[in-house]
Amino acid sequence: MTYFWLIKEAFTSLWRHKLRSFFAVVGIMVGIAAVIVLVSLGKGVEKDVTKTVEGIGTNLIVVISGKLDMESGNFGQGQMSNPANFISGDILKREDVDEIAKVEGVKAVAPIALAPGSVTTAAKFSGAMIIGTNPAMQEVMTGFSIKYGRFISADDADKRYIVVGDMVREQLFEDKDNIVGEKISIGKDEYEIIGQLDKPKDAGQLFSSDYDSMALILMDEAKRINDGEDKIMRIAISATDANAVAPTVERIKANMLERHKDDEFSVLTQEQMLDMFSSIIGLLTTAVSAIGAISLIVGGIGISSVMFMSVADRTREIGVRKAIGATRGAIMVQFLIESVVLSLFGGALGLAVALLTNRIIGARSVLEPVLTSGVIVLALGFCIGVGVLFGLIPAARAALKDPVEALKQE
Numbered sequence: 001m002t003y004f005w006l007i008k009e010a011f012t013s014l015w016r017h018k019l020r021s022f023f024a025v026v027g028i029m030v031g032i033a034a035v036i037v038l039v040s041l042g043k044g045v046e047k048d049v050t051k052t053v054e055g056i057g058t059n060l061i062v063v064i065s066g067k068l069d070m071e072s073g074n075f076g077q078g079q080m081s082n083p084a085n086f087i088s089g090d091i092l093k094r095e096d097v098d099e100i101a102k103v104e105g106v107k108a109v110a111p112i113a114l115a116p117g118s119v120t121t122a123a124k125f126s127g128a129m130i131i132g133t134n135p136a137m138q139e140v141m142t143g144f145s146i147k148y149g150r151f152i153s154a155d156d157a158d159k160r161y162i163v164v165g166d167m168v169r170e171q172l173f174e175d176k177d178n179i180v181g182e183k184i185s186i187g188k189d190e191y192e193i194i195g196q197l198d199k200p201k202d203a204g205q206l207f208s209s210d211y212d213s214m215a216l217i218l219m220d221e222a223k224r225i226n227d228g229e230d231k232i233m234r235i236a237i238s239a240t241d242a243n244a245v246a247p248t249v250e251r252i253k254a255n256m257l258e259r260h261k262d263d264e265f266s267v268l269t270q271e272q273m274l275d276m277f278s279s280i281i282g283l284l285t286t287a288v289s290a291i292g293a294i295s296l297i298v299g300g301i302g303i304s305s306v307m308f309m310s311v312a313d314r315t316r317e318i319g320v321r322k323a324i325g326a327t328r329g330a331i332m333v334q335f336l337i338e339s340v341v342l343s344l345f346g347g348a349l350g351l352a353v354a355l356l357t358n359r360i361i362g363a364r365s366v367l368e369p370v371l372t373s374g375v376i377v378l379a380l381g382f383c384i385g386v387g388v389l390f391g392l393i394p395a396a397r398a399a400l401k402d403p404v405e406a407l408k409q410e
Contacts, residue, residue: 021342024306027299028346028386029353032379034292036354040369041361042285047370049277059107059245060140060270061252063100063235065091068266068276091264092232094219096256097134103255105240105248110137112234115222117186119168119215126171128164128215130186132222132231140238143211147198149180152218156194160221162186163195167212186225191217245269296382299346300390307339307394332399339391340384347383351376 015021094111101109113132118125138144138151152163162184173179182193199212223230237252239245252267268276321331358369 020306020309024299024302024342025346025349027295027302028343028383029299029350031293031295031297031299032347032350032383033353033357034295035289035382036351036371036375036379037357037361037369038289038292039285039375040354040358040371041367042281042288043370043372043375044367046278046281048367049281050274059239059242061237061239061245061249062268062273063092063096063237063252063256064266064268065233065264066266067263068268090229090231091260092230092235093259094230094232096259097232097235099255099259100235100237100252103248103251105244105251107238107240108136108139109238110134110140110236111219111230111232112137112236113219113222113226113230113232115186115217115225115231117225119164119172120185121172121183124172126168126184126215127213128168128171129213130215130217130222130225132217132219132225134219137216137236140236142238145198147196148178149193149195151195152216156218157220160189160191161194161217162191163197163214163216164193165197165212165214166199168215169196186215186217189225293382296386299343300386303339303342303387304390304394306342307335307391308397310338311335311394311398328399332395335395335398336388336391339395340387343383343387343390344380347380351379 092111097109097111100106110133115130115132117130119128119130120126133152135151135153138146144151146163147166149163152161164179164184168184169176169179172184173182178196179193180196183190184193185191195216197211197214219230237248239248246269249267249269256265256267355371358371362368
């Protein structure tokens, strides 16, 4: 009953000074809303990336240039022996593709080479990503499906054929649904579209445009565009089955070490790629959320100011309560409850604003924010912490007032 009375008194006191209470609440509201929205966006991106990586294919292994310390799980510092290797197109070779194909447990191998240039028609331009690969790409990336036409094959070696994503179709041919047989250009060279990719059904919305923007040609064509150099950025590999992934990774590493130094390449599984992306997204989310949390500090200062003014306004009341037997602890608890109530009210409004903001973002963009119960509990915990922390000094000041001196105040 005592605590109920204290809570009632807290609401009465705060309502008595509505304007200054409101400004203190706004700071907490903005801070909580910012943190919840930013964390929700981070979780949404993580979910989208997970869906995209898992939708690429099954039993996937990727060889990349550069060294990543996958065992430590620390992707922030110290794992890159030579950062320049990550963007190098000169380390991985066709010989690596051919030799990896012979490794036990490997089902299919596809090189991924980037080629410069723009995909155009006579009057239009597409921001397509031109990729040189081989026919095994469709077997490795099982998320690829052909909507119209067919995929490039070994028989196309002496022909200029290309397979394009849906974004290319939309940018170059607008409302035309089937563009197989149409001609497009890369630089001065004309290519015939023999296949049109369908949007992967299991891909995340945020990164699905990466599929849609692809324009796939054979490696020999990419090599010609790259002035006689392969420029292989990645090697994608499909293991025979899920149980074969781990031992196959070790065999691929041993195979690569026959031709490369240890710091020139990394072999990643789907799970490791997801861990890496999750780690990076987590670090970014934490950093951005920490910036948003500055508003909580501002709100806490606002609460502290309100509580100091409340103590000053109620000095005589404090004296009367002490005179009739109220302890210092009871006085302190009363003002701390007021501070926490103020903070929790701001947190509740912040949660409402965050939910509304997440709904708007989800409706207006391809990214769907993910709000978990853990984030809500953490946010409310922050509210209580801010209320106690910034209300502690004003509450202590009220508790330490001398009752005789307090009663003299008008």
